[in-house]
Amino acid sequence: MAYGEFPADFRFGAATSSLQVEGSPRADGAGETTWGVLAATPGGILDGSDFDAACDFYRRYPEDIALMKDMGIDMFRFSVNWARIFPEGRGQYNPRGMDFYKHLCGELLKNGITPFVTLHHWELPQALERDFGGWRSKETSKYFGDFAEKVGKELAGMVKNYFTVNEISNFTETCYNTEGGYSPPQVKCDRKTERQCVHNAILGHGLAVEALRRTSTADTEIGLAENPGVFIPAIETPENIEACKKTFRLANAAKLTAICEGAYPEEYLGQLGADAPDFTDEEMRIISSPLDFLGLNIYCGQYTLANANGSVKVLPFPEGFPVTQMSWGRVTPEALYWGLRTCAELWHAPKYYITENGCATADVVRDGKVYDTERVMFLRAYMQNMLRAVREGFGPAGYFAWSLLDNFEWREGLSRRFGLVRVDYETQKRTVKLSGEFYREIIRTRKLV
Numbered sequence: 253m254a255y256g257e258f259p260a261d262f263r264f265g266a267a268t269s270s271l272q273v274e275g276s277p278r279a280d281g282a283g284e285t286t287w288g289v290l291a292a293t294p295g296g297i298l299d300g301s302d303f304d305a306a307c308d309f310y311r312r313y314p315e316d317i318a319l320m321k322d323m324g325i326d327m328f329r330f331s332v333n334w335a336r337i338f339p340e341g342r343g344q345y346n347p348r349g350m351d352f353y354k355h356l357c358g359e360l361l362k363n364g365i366t367p368f369v370t371l372h373h374w375e376l377p378q379a380l381e382r383d384f385g386g387w388r389s390k391e392t393s394k395y396f397g398d399f400a401e402k403v404g405k406e407l408a409g410m411v412k413n414y415f416t417v418n419e420i421s422n423f424t425e426t427c428y429n430t431e432g433g434y435s436p437p438q439v440k441c442d443r444k445t446e447r448q449c450v451h452n453a454i455l456g457h458g459l460a461v462e463a464l465r466r467t468s469t470a471d472t473e474i475g476l477a478e479n480p481g482v483f484i485p486a487i488e489t490p491e492n493i494e495a496c497k498k499t500f501r502l503a504n505a506a507k508l509t510a511i512c513e514g515a516y517p518e519e520y521l522g523q524l525g526a527d528a529p530d531f532t533d534e535e536m537r538i539i540s541s542p543l544d545f546l547g548l549n550i551y552c553g554q555y556t557l558a559n560a561n562g563s564v565k566v567l568p569f570p571e572g573f574p575v576t577q578m579s580w581g582r583v584t585p586e587a588l589y590w591g592l593r594t595c596a597e598l599w600h601a602p603k604y605y606i607t608e609n610g611c612a613t614a615d616v617v618r619d620g621k622v623y624d625t626e627r628v629m630f631l632r633a634y635m636q637n638m639l640r641a642v643r644e645g646f647g648p649a650g651y652f653a654w655s656l657l658d659n660f661e662w663r664e665g666l667s668r669r670f671g672l673v674r675v676d677y678e679t680q681k682r683t684v685k686l687s688g689e690f691y692r693e694i695i696r697t698r699k700l701v
């Protein structure tokens with residue numbers, strides 16, 4: 253493979269999530285979500301916005317699909333809002349909510365774009381929080397499996413690629429923790445409960461994998477989208493590389509390591525002592541159901557050096573280190589290479605996707621154009637690292653840019669823009685940014701130089 257070239261079968265996609273783009277969160281019989289409750293609480297969303305309209309994707313999806321087609325994008329990752337399908341999280345099914353996703357998939361397929369469905373991208377039905385304490389309870393894991401089964405049945409024939417959950421941390425330990433969570437339902441709880449939430453989430457993932465296997469055809473591929481903490485050896489010596497690998501496995505012990513290895517590492521359980529979650533062997537078997545791929549959301553990593561005992565010393569980011577508009581959004585392109593390489597060396601999954609990568613920028617419109625050169629620089633640097641992984645034999649099958657559109661950035665509301673395409677929230681007008689043109693050219697030439 254020549255330097256800078258993508259393999260012939262490499263695929264280019266764009267990602268979104270339900271609540272972040274759709275708008276109309278309660279349309280057609282949809283139920284309330286934990287995020288809806290937070291958005292209705294003063295101070296809940298930091299810029300005072302909400303997601304009632306977002307990008308109005310619920311009504312404008314044909315236009316956005318046409319845009320993707322024009323850019324050459326051939327995979328689209330979106331999520332299903334659980335509360336549209338089961339307004340109470342379980343029980344009464346709402347076919348009108350499902351119709352939206354059926355029409356969406358139909359339109360994608362008509363345009364030659366492959367749908368990649370995420371089942372849970374953080375918007376938990378409020379009824380499950382109210383009745384069972386959300387992810388604090390294994391009832392939620394079980395109902396998530398039922399939800400997966402229903403979606404699998406209804407979308408059979410149209411969807412061949414599923415991610416069960418997106419970024420486990422962000423709907424578990426970010427929501428239920430000893431400080432009082434940052435994200436809804438913002439529950440303050442003890443450490444054992446916090447660890448239990450993570451366990452219940454990976455159990456939900458496993459139950460969803462089993463449900464999808466039962467309901468879909470043999471050629472359906474299933475995985476999850478995780479954002480593992482990535483460690484980058486600041487200097488690539490064998491010692492530094494080995495220490496990163498060891499640290500990565502432990503840092504992700506409760507999620508990817510448990511899912512890929514079928515057990516929690518002894519060190520993890522030992523550190524937790526009495527705060528370790530309750531689990532059974534049967535649950536660990538479900539949790540480690542074989543996957544067809546791992547999806548990695550990669551934004552930033554941490555530079556490290558090995559300590560003498562083989563652990564890593566994390567190097568603090570110096571003042572002035574390049575950062576995008578999120579305070580955590582440090583520009584660390586090597587994270588993409590090391591994320592892929594470390595997972596490949598530890599777990600040998602059959603296939604990988606980069607399920608998210610991108611940055612927030614302070615875009616301005618000049619003469620009807622958005623010259624987001626910092627996003628172009630960011631994408632080019634991260635993709636160069638992805639191509640290094642390709643050349644060394646552990647490249648992913650495809651890449652999803654986060655995001656197709658500027659959208660509702662959770663607690664940051666509408667104040668942060670991640671899109672390749674600008675959204676004017678007053679008029680809902682779309683403008684392809686310079687980065688969108690750049691992505692189009694990469695897809696057209698299959699080259700990044």
Ligand code: GBH
Binds near residue numbers: 269479549654662
């Ligand atoms: C993803 O989350 C989400 O899947 C997506 O919905 C979201 O819009 C997108 O990324 C952009 O934010 O401060 O070093 O501890 C990313 C979630 C969670 C990633 C917090 C960074 C903090 C890193 N982020 N995390 S650090």
